Structure formats: C-alpha cells, structure tokens
Amino acid sequence: MLENLKKHIAKKLPFLQQQKLLIAISGGLDSVVMAHMFHALHYNIAFAHCNFQLRDAESDGDAIFVENLAKTLQVECHTKKFDTENYANQQKVSIQMAARSLRYAWFEELATTFEYDYILTAHHADDALETFIINLSRGTGIDGLTGIPMQNGNIMRPLLPFTRIEILAYAKQHKLAWREDSSNASTKYIRNKIRHDLVPMLKELHPTFMENFQATQQHLQESKHIITASIEKFQKEVITETSEGVFSIDIKKVQDNLYPKAYLFEILRPYGFTAWKDIVALLNGQSGKQINSKTYRLIKDRVHLLLQPLHAEENIEAVEITEHARNITNPIQLQWEEVSTVTTTGNSVLYVDKALLKFPLTVRKWKNGDYFYPYGMKGKKKLSKYFKDEKYSLIDKENQWLLCNEGQIVWVIGKRSDNRYKLTQPTNSIIKFTLK
Structure with missing residues (x-):
C-alpha cells in the first residue's frame, strides 16, 4: 500500500492541485512524508513550522531541519x-492546549496574509x-466518537485514512530523513500513554483492529448525518x-420527546454548556433559575427555557x-424635541406637556415596588403585575426601560404611557x- 498514499492524494484531492497550500511541518515522520508526497506531485506548497521552545536545543534543531528541507x-x-509556557500560564491551560491554540492561530494568520x-x-x-480513546475516557457525544474530520473549513488532513505503519513504510522506501521528538517516548502525557501502552494491547487482541476501528468510525460518521438531520x-x-x-x-x-436529555445535549452543547444534570433539573425547576456557560445563560421562564448570550459590556442601570x-x-x-402639535402616533412615540416635566429626566430599569397609572385604565398598577398580564419573559423584564420624571x-418605553x-x-x- 506504499504508493496508495500518493494515489489517494492524486485521485481524491485533485482540486488541491489548483490551490495554494500551506503544509504544517514539524520535521517529524508524518509531516515530512506529507511534504514529500505533495512536492512529488508538483502541488503549489509552502511550509509552516512552529518552534514552541519546549525542548531547548532539540526544538531549534527541528527548525533548522525544516528550513534545510525547504x-x-x-x-x-x-x-x-512561541513562548508556549508563558502563554499556557497566562491562559491557565495545559502546554498541549496552549501549543494547539498558538499553532492554529498562526496558521490562519499566514493563510490570510499570503492567501x-x-x-x-x-x-x-x-x-x-488516540483521539477517540481520549474522548471516550472523558465522556463524549457522537462528535467525540467520530474523531478527527478529514476537512474542517480550510484545514485538511490528507493522511487520515492511513496508519503510522503505512506512513513509516513509505518513508523508508523513499529513503526520507526526519526528526524524532524525544517527548513522544514519554508516557507523561495521556496521548503518549495510549499510544505506547493501550493501542498495542488492542492491536494484539485482534489482528485487524485498526481496519475494524476505521470501519466503525465510518459507520459512526454516517449515523451522525442521520442524527444531525433529526436534531x-x-x-x-x-x-x-x-x-x-x-x-x-x-x-x-x-x-x-422520548429522549429529552439527548436532544438537550445536542441543542445546547454548541453554546458551551456542560452541567447536564443541572440543565435537565432546570426543566422542572422554578422560574428564574439559570445556568451559565462561559458565553451564554439558560433561564427557566415558566414553560420555556430562554437562551441568551452573555454580554461583556457594562450593565447600565x-x-x-x-x-x-x-x-x-x-x-x-x-430622541426628544419640542413640537406644537401631535402628528404621528404609536407605541414608539410619546407626547407630554412640557409643563409636567422637570429635567433632568431618567431612563432606568424597573425595580420591585414600581407602579404606574396605565393610560386608558383607572387607578394604578404594579409594574410586576403589568409584566405578568403582558406575558413578559424574564429577559423581557430585564430589557424593559422606563422614562421617569422625579421618580x-x-x-414604559415602547409599550404604555x-x-x-x-x-x-x-x-x-x-x-x-x-424610540428609534
């Protein structure tokens, strides 16, 4: 199957021959093989190498190797x-996550700058x-089990159908040189532990384990399309x-629905929610209860859950x-202006006798105990009762502004005078x- 790698690229990805390609190259076996194949097929390529400065002279040696290969x-x-350790400390993430974030951000910057x-x-x-096993060990949905996608936006992974053994055989046949990352031998990291300890055991259990795994992932990906349509x-x-x-x-x-938890998981997962037990409990919780992700909040409001983005701007009262x-x-x-006659009308316009007002006026949010005398009705009414009668949601209440004169x-701006x-x-x- 040695030449199958090259045939796969030529047959499955011919459109790339007309494109300008950036190859992420570490100097290791996999990236060197990919670079060799695309160069041999005369694709329009350039290299991008990240020096994360995590292995001292070895990291610098990788950079020199890649530059010489280029x-x-x-x-x-x-x-x-990259000052990877400092970035990881600032962002409070692992070294692996820091390197990933820095790497892909720079790749996108290069793609934009050099087209x-x-x-x-x-x-x-x-x-x-390895990614499948990591996700499985942490608990995941079908996205985590379908593994690494062949394409994600402008990022492509041409070697995904091939195993490390096949890639190594190709490198040896073509007498390619590459760099060995000494940190790959350490089982300090979970991925390396899976690679060196767990995967060999799984392959020993069944001689066609990798083929079976790839077939299973294909089935999962097909199932995912059905699930996505249902969602x-x-x-x-x-x-x-x-x-x-x-x-x-x-x-x-x-x-x-027969599977409310599963559907809630799929609906809310893209918004960063992870507290699934609390979210399920929210279905039967009291109105006003809410759960926050880093970017959204989910609020129980009578017979609905309200999903709203969290805003970083100052909360003006x-x-x-x-x-x-x-x-x-x-x-x-x-906006306001002095006029002599009443012309346009509607909920977005209010006319008031200037003699009744004392500036400065105030625009503010409502608070408990607020009341007013609704236009067209007799007597006063608590604003909370007015909101209830008008079927305001909790978010509607939060977003309602009042125009006030000496308290x-x-x-009730845009609603009732x-x-x-x-x-x-x-x-x-x-x-x-x-009101504009």
Whole structure:
C-alpha cells in the first residue's frame, strides 16, 4: 500500500492541485512524508513550522531541519518561535492546549496574509484512534466518537485514512530523513500513554483492529448525518427566536420527546454548556433559575427555557436626560424635541406637556415596588403585575426601560404611557419622545 498514499492524494484531492497550500511541518515522520508526497506531485506548497521552545536545543534543531528541507525542495518556509509556557500560564491551560491554540492561530494568520487556500496537517489513522480513546475516557457525544474530520473549513488532513505503519513504510522506501521528538517516548502525557501502552494491547487482541476501528468510525460518521438531520428537525419544532439573539425552547415539547436529555445535549452543547444534570433539573425547576456557560445563560421562564448570550459590556442601570441634549444612544436610542402639535402616533412615540416635566429626566430599569397609572385604565398598577398580564419573559423584564420624571414613571418605553402625563388640554409646548 506504499504508493496508495500518493494515489489517494492524486485521485481524491485533485482540486488541491489548483490551490495554494500551506503544509504544517514539524520535521517529524508524518509531516515530512506529507511534504514529500505533495512536492512529488508538483502541488503549489509552502511550509509552516512552529518552534514552541519546549525542548531547548532539540526544538531549534527541528527548525533548522525544516528550513534545510525547504531549501532542498525549493519551497517557501515560514517559521516562528512561541513562548508556549508563558502563554499556557497566562491562559491557565495545559502546554498541549496552549501549543494547539498558538499553532492554529498562526496558521490562519499566514493563510490570510499570503492567501493560502488550505492548511494541511499530517494527522493519520492512529491519531484518530488516540483521539477517540481520549474522548471516550472523558465522556463524549457522537462528535467525540467520530474523531478527527478529514476537512474542517480550510484545514485538511490528507493522511487520515492511513496508519503510522503505512506512513513509516513509505518513508523508508523513499529513503526520507526526519526528526524524532524525544517527548513522544514519554508516557507523561495521556496521548503518549495510549499510544505506547493501550493501542498495542488492542492491536494484539485482534489482528485487524485498526481496519475494524476505521470501519466503525465510518459507520459512526454516517449515523451522525442521520442524527444531525433529526436534531435540525427537532430544533425547528421546539426553538423560536423571541428577540435578537434570544431563543426560547418549549419545555413541554422537549419533555414529550422520548429522549429529552439527548436532544438537550445536542441543542445546547454548541453554546458551551456542560452541567447536564443541572440543565435537565432546570426543566422542572422554578422560574428564574439559570445556568451559565462561559458565553451564554439558560433561564427557566415558566414553560420555556430562554437562551441568551452573555454580554461583556457594562450593565447600565440608569441614564439621565437633560433638556438640551435632545437624544441618547445608550442603552437605547431615544430622541426628544419640542413640537406644537401631535402628528404621528404609536407605541414608539410619546407626547407630554412640557409643563409636567422637570429635567433632568431618567431612563432606568424597573425595580420591585414600581407602579404606574396605565393610560386608558383607572387607578394604578404594579409594574410586576403589568409584566405578568403582558406575558413578559424574564429577559423581557430585564430589557424593559422606563422614562421617569422625579421618580414617577412617565412611560414604559415602547409599550404604555402613564395617565398622569397624558395631554389634557391644548398647549404650544409639547415634548415629543421617539424610540428609534
């Protein structure tokens, strides 16, 4: 199967011959074989080498090796040194995660700057098996079991169908030189422990273990397509966008499904949620309870779960309106002007007798105990009761702004004005407020 690697690239990936390719090359066996094959097939390639400075002189030796290989093949070569340990400490991540983050960020930067169409990495079948076992040991869904994808955006992995043994045989047949990473021999890292201890045992149990594993992954990937279609159909049935960026999940429809936990997992996993027991409990929890991921929050609101992004900006509770400023743009866009007659009407416009107002006015969020005298009704009403009658969600309440005059609510902005501020007699001094 030695030449099958080259035939696979020529047959399966012919479109790459018309593209500008960036090959991620460490100097190790896998990346050197990939570089050799693409060069032999006359593809338009360049090298990118990361020096993570984790192995002292050995790391520098890898960089020199790659640069010399690039000169021999007459290929452009990009190299960069990273302070990986410092980055890992700053980001509070492992060395492996730090290196991965730095590597891919730089590759994307190179692709943008030099207009590379694809970034090629040398992952192969054994890498996919190791990733499968790592994910399985930690607990995962079908995405974790389907392993490393052949393509993810502009990143491609041409060697994925082939094993380390096949790649090694190709290198020996073509008398290729490569660098050995001494850290690969250490079982300090979980991936190396799996590679050196667990995988040989599995292959010993069954002589065709790798072939069986690859067939299993193919079955899983096909099953994933079916699951994805089912999830998309389910999402359309249970999720609606209630306002910009806020999604409502119908609890009853989720619970009526035979597999509510599985569907919730698939729906919410892309938003960074991991506390699955708490999320399932939220279905029957009290209104107001919420669970946060790093970027989103999930709120129980009567018969729905509300999904909303967390905003990093400052949480503004109130802002003053002066008589001469004429508009505010944050937290909402509100304009005001003096007019002599009432023209346009609607929920986004309010006319008030200027004599009833004392500047500065205040635009603020609601708080417990707030009340107003709703226009068109007799008597006063607590704002909390008004929200309930209007079927406000918890997020709707949080996002509602009030226009206030000396502590009194003049306008539930965009919704309902206060009877105490309605125009009762002709006047030439009217303030018109417009919500943009």
